[in-house]
Amino acid sequence: MDPNRRCRELFVIALAGCGWLPPDSPPAKPAPPDPDAALLHDWQVTGHVLGRHPLISEADAAGFHGRAIAISAGGYASPWSGSCDDAGRQKQPRLLADIAVELGLARDRAASLGLADPIVEYQLTCGLAGTGRMPPLTLYVGGAHALTCWSGVCYVLTRRP
Numbered sequence: 001m002d003p004n005r006r007c008r009e010l011f012v013i014a015l016a017g018c019g020w021l022p023p024d025s026p027p028a029k030p031a032p033p034d035p036d037a038a039l040l041h042d043w044q045v046t047g048h049v050l051g052r053h054p055l056i057s058e059a060d061a062a063g064f065h066g067r068a069i070a071i072s073a074g075g076y077a078s079p080w081s082g083s084c085d086d087a088g089r090q091k092q093p094r095l096l097a098d099i100a101v102e103l104g105l106a107r108d109r110a111a112s113l114g115l116a117d118p119i120v121e122y123q124l125t126c127g128l129a130g131t132g133r134m135p136p137l138t139l140y141v142g143g144a145h146a147l148t149c150w151s152g153v154c155y156v157l158t159r160r161p
Helices: 003-017 059-060 095-103 109-112
Strands: 042-050 068-071 076-078 082-084 085-095 121-126 137-142 145-150 151-157
Touching: 003 145, 068 137, 085 095, 095 109, 095 121
Parallel strands: none
Antiparallel strands: 042 068, 042 151, 068 076, 076 082, 085 121, 121 137, 137 145, 145 151
16 A cells, blocks of 8 residues: 555544544524414314304304314415415413303313313414404414304314324
8 A cells, every 4th residue: 555645534524533624514503493383283173162152053064074274374264264375363371261251161161172271272363463354363362272163163173193
């Protein structure tokens, strides 16, 4: 073996082993989690509860079972409000007891919906400034379940796998 080649190989090994090469760039930091991550899912209607004055029948309300609601960071789609690609959202903490009174749901029925305190109420509006012509989509999210109400019927939502 050529002594000069052996010397060059040892020099390269020494450079690498002694830290003479520039350091690797630090690993990228992961993005912080979205504070609304509990909302941002595909949901499925898994049940319903008739309010005080429903505008549709029990059978019509049951016809929405299995339907999907998709909520993303920038938009939403639901069977009632259609699709929106530039949604704004507001949120506030709520208690299940207060929601049940407001929506006219029996206390025992409200407790069986699968929602768990703490609950966050989300108002999704189409158009970032909330100037869209569609009515807002309101969801109450607590744990792995949510609730949304249309035409006097509240629909129980479960996260889709």
